[in-house]
Amino acid sequence: MVFSIFAPVRFLYLLIESGYRLGIHVAAAWNPKARQWIRGRKEQKKNLADKLKQIQNAVIWMHCASLGEFEQGRPVFESLLDTFPNYQGVITFFSPSGYIPAINYKRATHIFYLPFTNRMNKRRFVDALNPSLVLWVKYDYWQFYLSYLSSRKIPLLLISATFQRSQAFFKWYGKQHKKILQCFSHLFVQTEESKRLLKKIGIIEEVTVNGDTRFDRVLEIASRHNNIPAVEEFCAGSQVIVAGSTWIDDEQELDHYANSNPQRSFIIAPHDTASYRISEVQRLFTRSIRFSEYEKQRAQPGFNAKAFRSKYNTLIIDNIGMLSRLYKYASIAYVGGGFGNDGVHNVLEAAVYGKPVIFGPVFSKYMEAIELLEEGGAFTVETALELELKFNELFQNPELLRESGIQAEKYVFRKKGATEKIVRYVQEKRLLTS
Numbered sequence: 001m002v003f004s005i006f007a008p009v010r011f012l013y014l015l016i017e018s019g020y021r022l023g024i025h026v027a028a029a030w031n032p033k034a035r036q037w038i039r040g041r042k043e044q045k046k047n048l049a050d051k052l053k054q055i056q057n058a059v060i061w062m063h064c065a066s067l068g069e070f071e072q073g074r075p076v077f078e079s080l081l082d083t084f085p086n087y088q089g090v091i092t093f094f095s096p097s098g099y100i101p102a103i104n105y106k107r108a109t110h111i112f113y114l115p116f117t118n119r120m121n122k123r124r125f126v127d128a129l130n131p132s133l134v135l136w137v138k139y140d141y142w143q144f145y146l147s148y149l150s151s152r153k154i155p156l157l158l159i160s161a162t163f164q165r166s167q168a169f170f171k172w173y174g175k176q177h178k179k180i181l182q183c184f185s186h187l188f189v190q191t192e193e194s195k196r197l198l199k200k201i202g203i204i205e206e207v208t209v210n211g212d213t214r215f216d217r218v219l220e221i222a223s224r225h226n227n228i229p230a231v232e233e234f235c236a237g238s239q240v241i242v243a244g245s246t247w248i249d250d251e252q253e254l255d256h257y258a259n260s261n262p263q264r265s266f267i268i269a270p271h272d273t274a275s276y277r278i279s280e281v282q283r284l285f286t287r288s289i290r291f292s293e294y295e296k297q298r299a300q301p302g303f304n305a306k307a308f309r310s311k312y313n314t315l316i317i318d319n320i321g322m323l324s325r326l327y328k329y330a331s332i333a334y335v336g337g338g339f340g341n342d343g344v345h346n347v348l349e350a351a352v353y354g355k356p357v358i359f360g361p362v363f364s365k366y367m368e369a370i371e372l373l374e375e376g377g378a379f380t381v382e383t384a385l386e387l388e389l390k391f392n393e394l395f396q397n398p399e400l401l402r403e404s405g406i407q408a409e410k411y412v413f414r415k416k417g418a419t420e421k422i423v424r425y426v427q428e429k430r431l432l433t434s
Helices: 004-027 032-053 067-083 096-102 119-129 143-151 175-181 192-200 214-222 229-235 248-260 275-284 291-298 305-311 323-329 367-375 384-396 398-414 418-428
Strands: 059-064 088-093 110-113 133-137 156-161 186-189 207-209 240-246 265-270 288-290 314-316 332-335 357-359 378-380
Touching (some): 032 096, 067 096, 067 214, 067 418, 088 096, 143 156, 143 175, 156 418, 186 192, 186 418, 214 323, 214 398, 214 418, 229 323, 240 248, 240 323, 248 265, 275 314, 288 291, 291 305, 332 384, 367 378, 367 398, 378 398, 384 398
Parallel strands (some): 059 133, 088 110, 133 156, 156 186, 240 332, 332 357, 357 378
């Protein structure tokens, strides 16, 4: 039987999937994202077969858990489509927080939710795509898909992956989990430590330390110089703090400083832009306005920017997709997540613009945050008081502000090139034909 060697781990993952589906349906009673997860897959099921029949050319398939992984895999995906123009690009997402913002992405012929129903439907999905090459971005190890792609001998590349000793692969009970990693034709990892961990469990030959493709992505975004006139006008002539990907814990660290410094401009871009979250932010920041409302007022005849600015000093971004362009307006960037269990979000989006980056104490899983601290391009704080002191130190010391920004930018530029190496591998191994 094709999957006999995977039987124990397959059973474990079937249990995990079943539990996850049950949990999602329970959570849907109060969680908007869970409802989107269920609704999106139901809607997709109605016309999935017809859409799959539309795929005529050979396919490059990229799977991403969510939006961050999409941005991470995007430079590789686009570079491969440019290099091999006879191929169609298909992207799948696990989470609606990736699928919804990316639904109008033009470089992909089709964008789907990764089917999460029975094994037969999953197999039909893969067979209908019949991909020539599969890119699996960073993680999201769904056993059936990986083992089935491997059994069909379809080239399967894991890109921009990181591994920590705390993961099941490296535990005494991880022998069966290791079989999942053995499905990949090649693993492109970010760090030497990841390679060392893989070597410990016998995964040696098909591993390359390649860095992180996110460096290439943020550099590409920064090179476009896409301006946002409304934000430029809001920030004109003032010192600016841009706080991106924030959670309530971050906002509670920031609000006192913003409310007591009306002469400075603050831009808050919450990680979740659901209406209740935007309302939470507005309650914390007493001189704030939503970006959507600001644009309406700005479009009114006789709008007076100076009078407006005397009333508001905090702009709350209530849309998705703007953050990577917002950081260029910052004097100082604050990146959220570092006061929560999951850790700091993408510090590179800010660093690429030559901005000093500040974040909370939970960052140990993120090599780019650690390295940026070591380079002097970032600072970490543990309390709201420390945060306010660091803001003041940077604003009162223009040389420190400038130098830390320079170090942040240098760090990003020094780390570019992971995309080119992956594309070169595909070419040299002749995984795709011109």
